[in-house]
Amino acid sequence: MEFRLIDRIRERTALARGDVRLGIGDDAAVLAVPAGQELAVAIDTLVEGVHFPRGTAPAAIGWKALAVNLSDLAAMGAAPAWALLALTLPSAEPGWVDGLAEGFAELAGEHGLALVGGDTTRGPLCLSVAVHGFVPSGQALTRAGARPGDAIMVTGTLGDAAGGLRLTREGAMPDRMRVDHAHLLARLDRPTPRVRAGLALRTRAHACIDVSDGLLADLGHLCAASGVGAELDVETLPLSAALRTVFGAAAARECALAGGDDYELCFTVSPEDVTDVESALAAVACPVSRIGRIVAGEGVRVPGAAVPSSVGWDHFAR
Amino acid sequence: MEFRLIDRIRERTALARGDVRLGIGDDAAVLAVPAGQELAVAIDTLVEGVHFPRGTAPAAIGWKALAVNLSDLAAMGAAPAWALLALTLPSAEPGWVDGLAEGFAELAGEHGLALVGGDTTRGPLCLSVAVHGFVPSGQALTRAGARPGDAIMVTGTLGDAAGGLRLTREGAMPDRMRVDHAHLLARLDRPTPRVRAGLALRTRAHACIDVSDGLLADLGHLCAASGVGAELDVETLPLSAALRTVFGAAAARECALAGGDDYELCFTVSPEDVTDVESALAAVACPVSRIGRIVAGEGVRVPGAAVPSSVGWDHFAR
The missing domain is CATH 3.30.1330.10 (PurM-like, N-terminal domain)
Known part of the structure; x- marks a missing residue:
């Protein structure tokens, strides 16, 4: 068999x-x-x-x-x-x-x-x-190379998978005929691994991680491995129109910060390389946003946002 | 976590x-x-x-x-x-x-x-x-190189793990103080992968497979991959003293032919290389027995033995 x-x-x-x-x-x-x-x-x-x-x-x-x-x-x-x-x-x-x-x-x-x-x-x-x-040889991206002053960037949009999961758990059946529901569910069920973006980032990014546990958790891993801290600009988090429409801006932001399963790439680059990175990712049709900066110290701060108390995605805690 | x-x-x-x-x-x-x-x-x-x-x-x-x-x-x-x-x-x-x-x-x-x-x-x-x-490069042993006339050889002893499994399933608790019971249970729980023997066989064996599903089933896979048949000498099957003592010769032979989980190596070599192989395996302290020959045709025959009707180890059939 x-x-x-x-x-x-x-x-x-x-x-x-x-x-x-x-x-x-x-x-x-x-x-x-x-x-x-x-x-x-x-x-x-x-x-x-x-x-x-x-x-x-x-x-x-x-x-x-x-x-x-x-x-x-x-x-x-x-x-x-x-x-x-x-x-x-x-x-x-x-x-x-x-x-x-x-x-x-x-x-x-x-x-x-x-x-x-x-x-x-x-x-x-x-x-x-x-x-x-x-x-x-020697070109693998790791979590460990971020430096204070680096720009923090992320591919695609964040929080969609968490939104899709919320839809399936709210008791109310998601409406697959609604284009925004369908978008969120597709992001949960059929995530797009950012393979071509990763190849483009090889010689450009200082540090890189995929967002599987949630942005705060994964950026936290990157910072810990690099021995640095991070500061996010909450207004620049990339949110899909579908996520904002279905849940509103505040909940969408919470999904983007703490929700898992997005499988976008979060990475850091020298500020002077941001334009070059934007071009390189545009060439592989991968949207990218600049969402903050690496700072000396430790931990991830999000000025002006209530950071969700449960960050990340612990498969033993759910 | x-x-x-x-x-x-x-x-x-x-x-x-x-x-x-x-x-x-x-x-x-x-x-x-x-x-x-x-x-x-x-x-x-x-x-x-x-x-x-x-x-x-x-x-x-x-x-x-x-x-x-x-x-x-x-x-x-x-x-x-x-x-x-x-x-x-x-x-x-x-x-x-x-x-x-x-x-x-x-x-x-x-x-x-x-x-x-x-x-x-x-x-x-x-x-x-x-x-x-x-x-x-190019030296991997496969299942596909056996030729008619090859000697069939096997490391260690066969059937012990099946004997150990039978002990745990007979309702009667196995007696771990009995040295023969302990031997069979150890063979089931802590099989010894024949890594050093495999390295020694690299340039010597024509074809090789590990006995995980049972000798008849695995030798059958080797024969199918090589486009040949096999004939076993049932009297030469290597049986441990423990297996023969606990179950008797006939049942021991059945365990050796059809029982899985032994993780010995079954391989074929030119008849003139048998002595060289015996020396090479002795050098890594691995016992080996010659148990039959590769023939033209297909399938595995065991003259003089009632071949168990259920051969092999199908994890969907148990």
Whole structure:
């Protein structure tokens, strides 16, 4: 059974990469890292009932399991190459597995990523994906390089996924025919990993992190790793029209500061490089906003805003 | 919480490897594969109630989650380098996590392997481990190179883990004070991945697989991948004294043919290389037996033995 399930996924993620010397089907894959490149590697797990509600469309699960990992590669400035998928599921329903494979394969195809290994076991629904990407030796972006005076920037808009989650939890069914509801739900279910933006930031950003736990929490991690503090201009937080329309400006701002699952990139650059970064990200069609500055000291301050007491996204606290 | 759990494991698997440019703590690890080496990569999942019974000692779970993956590297002739650990658990009990970390770290330390990434989530107990090893370019062992006339060989003894499993399932409590019971249970709980044997076989074996699903099933995979058949000499199957004492010769043989979880290596070599292989494995203190021959055709035959009807280890069928 194991081989057939993985085969269904492999059929949809078939991709000829010269660096895959031996793909799925033996005891391990055999892979070649190009000369001059280092390997960026991350693993993330999604559990039913914790990271997505029971009844989520399998294609959305497959997409998101890969997206959250590609977001980690993006934050390092790495180009996606290979993935492993460990899938635990209660029963082997072919239709469900096909749906998952399609969502996974759609995003993998967009980034030229090959599935090179997997394991399928019976048990409560849960997926772990490990991804591997390439980055020229010594050029990986880390959380640790921010310097006082740096501009803090963020891609896309913040808080949409938190808004989508709020919609599904308010008891009132979200109205998928409403374009703003649909936008927020899509941001929750099918996040866009900022892979091309990460590549563009490689030689430009001083420090970078992806916003998975919420801006305050993740920028806090970046500051801690860099030994600096941060000051945000709350008025400059990028909020989608959908989020403002559905929840109003104050709640939208709260989602943007504390909500998780956005998978945007938050990074710092020299103030004199802001224009160059804006051009580089425009070239890959990625919106970007300048939202604050790195300061000496520690912690993240948001002058004039009531900072939500619960910052971040703790999977043991929910 | 996530970071603290992974930290507890990291503290116990701290290991300076020059090829780890950036370890746990950023969005991804950054790793360097040495020149001239390819990367062997595998992932395997253990689920409570499927791969180990509820109540299993956490150290045994940590050990086994890594061991089954190292066994995949061994079968490829790869030298272990790095691991990722995705851990889903219902609650964050420090003592339990410490136990798991100790079992994992003990085996990792034996093989100089560094934990470079992880994810911890709340949910039903399950672990996925991904391992990465090095093999000189073009030298990976695969399942596909067996030729008619090859001798079939296997490391260690077969069937012990199946015997151990049978002991825990017979209702009668296994007697851990009995040396033969203890031996079989240890083989089930703490399998020894044949890493050094795999390295010694690199330039010697034509094809290799690890025995995780049972000899008949795994040798069948090897034959299918190589486009050949196999004939086993049932009298030469390596059986431990413990297995024969506890269950008798006939049942012991059945465990050896069909039982899973042994994590020995089954491989084929030219008949004229058998002596050389025996010496090479003796040099790494790994017992080895010659158990049959590769033939033209397909399938695995065991003349004179009633082949168990259920061969192999299907995690969806148990």
